[in-house]
Amino acid sequence: MASRAQIPTSNSALIAMIADEDTVVGFLLAGVGNVDLRRKTNYLIVDSKTTVKQIEDAFKEFTAREDIAVVLISQYVANMIRFLVDSYNKPVPAILEIPSKDHPYDPAHDSVLSRVKYLFSAESVASGRR
Numbered sequence: 001m002a003s004r005a006q007i008p009t010s011n012s013a014l015i016a017m018i019a020d021e022d023t024v025v026g027f028l029l030a031g032v033g034n035v036d037l038r039r040k041t042n043y044l045i046v047d048s049k050t051t052v053k054q055i056e057d058a059f060k061e062f063t064a065r066e067d068i069a070v071v072l073i074s075q076y077v078a079n080m081i082r083f084l085v086d087s088y089n090k091p092v093p094a095i096l097e098i099p100s101k102d103h104p105y106d107p108a109h110d111s112v113l114s115r116v117k118y119l120f121s122a123e124s125v126a127s128g129r130r
Contacts (some may be wrong), residue, residue, distance in 0.1 A: 013069030016062040017043040019102050068093045076103035086111050
């Protein structure tokens with residue numbers, strides 16, 4: 001049996017966010033915010049002053065942290081770093097693209113949905129169904 005990625009259970013796994021201010025604040029009000037002893041947060045607020053490098057660095061940091069189970073990223077932000085999002089292939093943390101107030105969700109750009117479509121099309125070809 002293949003080994004599965006384990007989520008740390010010593011405390012609880014976190015949800016990280018990379019999104020606009022309104023989205024991040026909504027999740028912070030719901031109680032998903034965290035600041036550790038080194039003053040590292042589990043979120044990045046993206047505005048007009050945020051550079052693509054800062055977004056890339058936050059994405060790499062959040063996907064490398066062992067205490068994060070899910071990374072929520074606004075789809076329009078994910079489009080800025082699409083090459084990183086599409087190349088990420090680990091099960092934990094899971095990457096979920098979400099809509100924002102100013103940018104509606106487009107399923108054609110969702111990396112998870114495109115992988116699911118690919119799997120189902122490959123499965124139907126392998127089984128002889130169309």
